Amino acid sequence: MIEVRELTKTFGKIRAVDRLSFTVEPGRVTGFLGPNGAGKSTTMRLLLGLERPTHGQALIDGRPYRESAQPLRRVGALLDAAYVHRGRPAYHHLLWLARTNGIPAARVKEVLGMVGLDEVARRRCRTFSLGMLQRLGIAAALLGDPPVLLLDEPVNGLDPEGVLWLRTLLKGFAAEGRTVLVSSHLMSEMALTADHLVVIGRGRLLADVGTAEFVERSQATSLEEAFLRVTAEATEYRALGEGER
Numbered sequence: 001m002i003e004v005r006e007l008t009k010t011f012g013k014i015r016a017v018d019r020l021s022f023t024v025e026p027g028r029v030t031g032f033l034g035p036n037g038a039g040k041s042t043t044m045r046l047l048l049g050l051e052r053p054t055h056g057q058a059l060i061d062g063r064p065y066r067e068s069a070q071p072l073r074r075v076g077a078l079l080d081a082a083y084v085h086r087g088r089p090a091y092h093h094l095l096w097l098a099r100t101n102g103i104p105a106a107r108v109k110e111v112l113g114m115v116g117l118d119e120v121a122r123r124r125c126r127t128f129s130l131g132m133l134q135r136l137g138i139a140a141a142l143l144g145d146p147p148v149l150l151l152d153e154p155v156n157g158l159d160p161e162g163v164l165w166l167r168t169l170l171k172g173f174a175a176e177g178r179t180v181l182v183s184s185h186l187m188s189e190m191a192l193t194a195d196h197l198v199v200i201g202r203g204r205l206l207a208d209v210g211t212a213e214f215v216e217r218s219q220a221t222s223l224e225e226a227f228l229r230v231t232a233e234a235t236e237y238r239a240l241g242e243g244e245r
């Protein structure tokens with residue numbers, strides 16, 4: 001389980017995450033939504049110990065991620081697909097990750113097959129398209145067969161077959177009782193993939209609710225409409241509040 005408790009992160013005067021609290025339960029896909037700059041990536045970076053909270057806690061199974069001896073076996077994460085050694089072949093990128101986490105080399109071939117990159121595994125990462133890099137990043141996240149997946153906009157750049165494959169994979173993961181947190185701006189895809197949503201705006205929690213209920217509550221006909229309504233209302237409310245102070 002992922003737990004965020006009263007989490008706050010400021011960068012100078014910018015409050016990227018603002019007293020945010022939510023939990024991500026196992027057994028379902030949780031979509032992490034919010035407009036540009038809402039604080040999704042910062043929250044994920046805090047969960048992975050890549051930033052230190054100004055206040056509050058970001059925990060995975062009750063502990064900070066930094067304390068893991070073999071982190072890839074605990075959490076599979078994809079934050080930025082371009083964050084690879086460009087001169088290294090895809091196979092070696094994964095092999096290096098596997099070796100540092102006590103994962104057998106045979107698993108590298110397995111995940112390359114799972115993400116459909118086996119035929120290009122010996123090519124250097126710099127020759128990869130965005131979609132291929134995303135697949136490589138997902139392969140890295142799957143290496144340790146982790147109980148928790150944390151993916152920041154993994155759908156970007158994937159072709160239609162890749163989008164369907166990822167949707168099936170995430171749902172399958174959740175059905176096995178694992179925990180999945182996935183951010184995306186693609187509302188139609190999130191409507192198909194996510195059972196539950198955590199929606200944030202300007203670092204604050206706007207909704208922590210089932211996907212169907214989120215749409216119903218906003219009296220919208222689609223997730224896109226509900227999302228636009230909820231985030232616009234929050235912006236108006238904040239602007240009003242700030243004007244009154």
Ligand SMILES: Nc1ncnc2c1ncn2[C@@H]1O[C@H](COP(=O)(O)OP(=O)(O)OP(=O)(O)O)[C@@H](O)[C@H]1O
Binds near residue numbers: 014035038
């Ligand atoms: N290292 C940093 N230094 C200064 N400001 C930062 C830093 N990282 C993030 N921010 C700011 O924090 C806020 C939240 O950014 P974040 O990237 O977490 O949002 P996001 O929801 O992931 O956005 P997007 O959907 O555009 O990816 C933004 O105002 C951003 O400019």
